[in-house]
Amino acid sequence: MTELNRKVASAARWSLINTVVRRVGTFASGVVLARLFFGPREWGLYAVGLLVLAMLLSLNEMGVSLALVRWEGDIKRFAPTVLTLSTASSTAFYVLLYVTAPTVARLLGSPDATLMLRLLCISVIIDGIACVPLAKLNREFEQFWRTAVDILNFAVNTAVTIVLAAMHVGAIAFAWGSLAGNIVALVGFSLAAPGMLRFGWNRQQAKELYKFGLPLAAASLLTLGIVNLDSVVVGSILxxxxxxxxxxxxxxxxxxxxxxxxxxxxxxxxxxxxxxxxxxxxxxxxxxxxxxxxxxxxxxxxxxxxxxxxxxxxxxxxxxxxxxxxxxxxxxxxxxxxxxxxxxxxxxxxxxxxxxxxxxxxxxxxxxxxxxxxxxxxxxxxxxxxxxxxxxxxxxxxxxxxxxxxxxxxxxxxxxxxxxxxxxxxxxxxxxxxxxxxxxxxxxxxxxxxxxxxxxxxxxxxxxxxxxxxxxxxxxxxxxxxxxxxxxxxxx
Structure with a gap:
C-alpha cells in the first residue's frame, strides 16, 4: 500500500495544480469575454453547443476506453481494439449530429446555433482518439503529463477564442478556440503515452469491452442528462x-x-x-x-x-x-x-x-x-x-x-x-x-x-x-x- 499511497498522493498534487491553474485561467478569460465581447445571448448559444457536445462525449466511445483504467495486465494488448472501437463510434455520432444539427438547434430554442454545433462537436472525434492515451496516463497516475497537456490545451483555446472575439466573429469564436485546443491536446497526449495510438481488432476483446463499457456509458449519459436537463428546459422554454x-x-x-x-x-x-x-x-x-x-x-x-x-x-x-x-x-x-x-x-x-x-x-x-x-x-x-x-x-x-x-x-x-x-x-x-x-x-x-x-x-x-x-x-x-x-x- 505504501507505493500506491505515494502514487496517489503525487497524482493528487499534480491534479490540484492542474485544476487550479486551468480554473483560474478560465475564470479570468471568462471575465474578459463577458465584459468586453459577449452578452447573455452569445453565452446562451455557446451553452447550447456545450450541452450537445457533453451529451455526445458521454456516449461517443461507448465506455470501452475506461477499461484501460480498471483491467489488469498489459493494456497495450487490447488498446488497439479500444482505439478502433472508440474512433469508429465517435465518428458515427458526429456524422449523426452533423445531419441533425438544424433540428437539434431548433428544439433547443436556438436555431442560430447550427454552425456552432457542427464545428464544436468535431471534438467528439478527437476525444474518441485521445481517450486511449489519456486513459493510460490516468491508470498509471501520471498526472504531471496530463497537467502539462491540459494547460497547453487551455492556453491555445483561450488565445484563439479571445483573438477571434476581438475580431467580432461572434459566439463561433468559442467553437474555433475549443477545436484548436483539443487538437493540441491530442498531439500532447499521444506524445505523453507513446505506442497507444495503434489501430487493431480482436473480436473477443471487442465483445468483452462492450459488455464492460455499455452499462457505464449508459450511466454516464444519465449523469449528463441530469446535469444538462436544466439547460434544455431553459433554452427551449425561455x-x-x-x-x-x-x-x-x-x-x-x-x-x-x-x-x-x-x-x-x-x-x-x-x-x-x-x-x-x-x-x-x-x-x-x-x-x-x-x-x-x-x-x-x-x-x-x-x-x-x-x-x-x-x-x-x-x-x-x-x-x-x-x-x-x-x-x-x-x-x-x-x-x-x-x-x-x-x-x-x-x-x-x-x-x-x-x-x-x-x-x-x-x-x-x-x-x-x-x-x-x-x-x-x-x-x-x-x-x-x-x-x-x-x-x-x-x-x-x-x-x-x-x-x-x-x-x-x-x-x-x-x-x-x-x-x-x-x-x-x-x-x-x-x-x-x-x-x-x-x-x-x-x-x-x-x-x-x-x-x-x-x-x-x-x-x-x-x-x-x-x-x-x-x-x-x-x-x-x-x-x-x-x-x-x-x-x-x-x-x-
Whole structure:
C-alpha cells in the first residue's frame, strides 16, 4: 500500500495544480469575454453547443476506453481494439449530429446555433482518439503529463477564442478556440503515452469491452442528462438570452465542483478500484476522501451563496445581475454534486450496475419539476428545482447505497457536522461584514477573509485527525465483490 499511497498522493498534487491553474485561467478569460465581447445571448448559444457536445462525449466511445483504467495486465494488448472501437463510434455520432444539427438547434430554442454545433462537436472525434492515451496516463497516475497537456490545451483555446472575439466573429469564436485546443491536446497526449495510438481488432476483446463499457456509458449519459436537463428546459422554454444568464449562474455554482471534485476524481476511481477487494480499507479510504472534499467545498459554496449578487456584478458587470438568485439556489446543487460525484466513483468501483438505477431516478425526478418551475418562476425556479430534487430525493438514495458498501450514514454525518457548523457561522460573518463594508473589491475581500477566519477553527480539528493513519471502518455485512467499472468520462 505504501507505493500506491505515494502514487496517489503525487497524482493528487499534480491534479490540484492542474485544476487550479486551468480554473483560474478560465475564470479570468471568462471575465474578459463577458465584459468586453459577449452578452447573455452569445453565452446562451455557446451553452447550447456545450450541452450537445457533453451529451455526445458521454456516449461517443461507448465506455470501452475506461477499461484501460480498471483491467489488469498489459493494456497495450487490447488498446488497439479500444482505439478502433472508440474512433469508429465517435465518428458515427458526429456524422449523426452533423445531419441533425438544424433540428437539434431548433428544439433547443436556438436555431442560430447550427454552425456552432457542427464545428464544436468535431471534438467528439478527437476525444474518441485521445481517450486511449489519456486513459493510460490516468491508470498509471501520471498526472504531471496530463497537467502539462491540459494547460497547453487551455492556453491555445483561450488565445484563439479571445483573438477571434476581438475580431467580432461572434459566439463561433468559442467553437474555433475549443477545436484548436483539443487538437493540441491530442498531439500532447499521444506524445505523453507513446505506442497507444495503434489501430487493431480482436473480436473477443471487442465483445468483452462492450459488455464492460455499455452499462457505464449508459450511466454516464444519465449523469449528463441530469446535469444538462436544466439547460434544455431553459433554452427551449425561455430562449437563448435566459439560457445565457442561467449558464453563467450554473458555471459560477460549479466552481467548487471543478476545484474540488475534478481534483479528486482524477485519482479517486483508480484509488477506489485498488481498494475494492478490501471492504474495510475501501470504507476507510472513502470516508477520508469525503472529509477532505466536504471541508474544501463548504467555504466556496457558502461565500458564493451569501454574496451572490455583489460577486456577479463586481466580476462580470451589471448586465449579468439577473443570475444572482439562480446562483444562490445552484450553490446548494454544487455542494451536493461534489459529494455525490465522489460517491459515484466509490459505487462504480464495486457496484456499477446500481448506478444506472440511481441516475435514472434522479433524471426521472427532475423532468416534471424543472418544466413546471420554469413556466412559473423562470430561471430562478429551474435552479430551485435542481437544488430541491438533489437534496431531498437523490442524496438519501446515495446514502442508502453507500451503507450497503460498509459506509454508514452515521459516519458520513460525523465528517460533515463540523464543516456544516463552520459554514453556518461563516455565512453569518461574511454577510455581516459585507453589510458594513459595502460592495466592491474591498467589501468582498473583507467579507471573504472574515468568513474564512470564522470557518477555520471548525475544520482544523478534522484536518489534524486526517493526518493520522486512518483506521479501517467495520465493513457492512452486505457487500459485493469488486467489478469492472469506472467514472464518467471527462471532456478534453
Amino acid at each position: 430562449g437563448p438570452a435566459a439560457l445565457g444568464l442561467y449558464a453563467m449562474a450554473f458555471n459560477m455554482s460549479s466552481w467548487p465542483v471543478r476545484m474540488v471534485s475534478e481534483t479528486a476524481r482524477r485519482v479517486s476511481f483508480a484509488g477506489f478500484s485498488r481498494l475494492a477487494d478490501s471492504p474495510a480499507e475501501f470504507a476507510a479510504g472513502f470516508t477520508r476522501a469525503l472529509s477532505l472534499v466536504v471541508a474544501a467545498s463548504v467555504p466556496m459554496c457558502v461565500l458564493l451563496g451569501v454574496l451572490a449578487d455583489p460577486v456577479i456584478r463586481f466580476v462580470y458587470g451589471d448586465q449579468w445581475g439577473g443570475a444572482a438568485m439562480a446562483l444562490q439556489w445552484l450553490v446548494v446543487l454544487g455542494f451536493v454534486r461534489v459529494t455525490v460525484e465522489l460517491a459515484y466513483d466509490g459505487i462504480a468501483a464495486r457496484k456499477r450496475k446500481t448506478l444506472m438505477l440511481m441516475q435514472g431516478w434522479w433524471l426521472f425526478s427532475l423532468v416534471p419539476v424543472l418544466i413546471w418551475f420554469a413556466h412559473v418562476w423562470g430561471i430562478d425556479g429551474v435552479a430551485a428545482g435542481q437544488a430541491l430534487v438533489a437534496g431531498l430525493l437523490v442524496a438519501p438514495v446515495f446514502l442508502f447505497v453507500l451503507s450497503g458498501l460498509g459506509i454508514r450514514a452515521a459516519g458520513v454525518a460525523r465528517v460533515c457536522v463540523l464543516p456544516f457548523l463552520g459554514g453556518l457561522a461563516m455565512g453569518v460573518a461574511a454577510w455581516a461584514v459585507h453589510r458594513l463594508a459595502g460592495g466592491g473589491f474591498l467589501g468582498l475581500a473583507l467579507a471573504g477573509v472574515a468568513g474564512l477566519a470564522v470557518y477555520l477553527p471548525f475544520v482544523l480539528p478534522l484536518l489534524r485527525s486526517l493526518r493520522a493513519k486512518p483506521q479501517p471502518l467495520e465493513p457492512s455485512p452486505i457487500s459485493e465483490p469488486a467489478v469492472l467499472a469506472t467514472a464518467a468520462p471527462e471532456v478534453l
